[in-house]
Amino acid sequence: MISEDKLGEIQDELEGTCTSISQIIDRHDLCIDEDDLEDQLLNQPKPIERCGGCEWWFSVTDLEFDESRGAGFCTQCESEDDA
Numbered sequence: 001m002i003s004e005d006k007l008g009e010i011q012d013e014l015e016g017t018c019t020s021i022s023q024i025i026d027r028h029d030l031c032i033d034e035d036d037l038e039d040q041l042l043n044q045p046k047p048i049e050r051c052g053g054c055e056w057w058f059s060v061t062d063l064e065f066d067e068s069r070g071a072g073f074c075t076q077c078e079s080e081d082d083a
Ligand SMILES: [Zn+2]
Pocket: 051, 052, 053, 054, 055, 056, 073, 074, 075, 076, 077, 078
């Protein structure tokens, strides 16, 4: 179990980067599943999620969920799609 403080710290560290879940687990020496950590990052007051295109971390509110692709995409990836 990771404390809320720790999760907040991890979120700040991830947002705006393309750090992978396994990298962050290694860096903080966490005992948690990659899927569990992703879930927990989504269940925070300010959830973050990886863009399904470029795999950078964004605040969920900055991602556009694409139902056909089953993932959220940032505005940059969305506009590349239109091109
Ligand atoms: Zn993207």
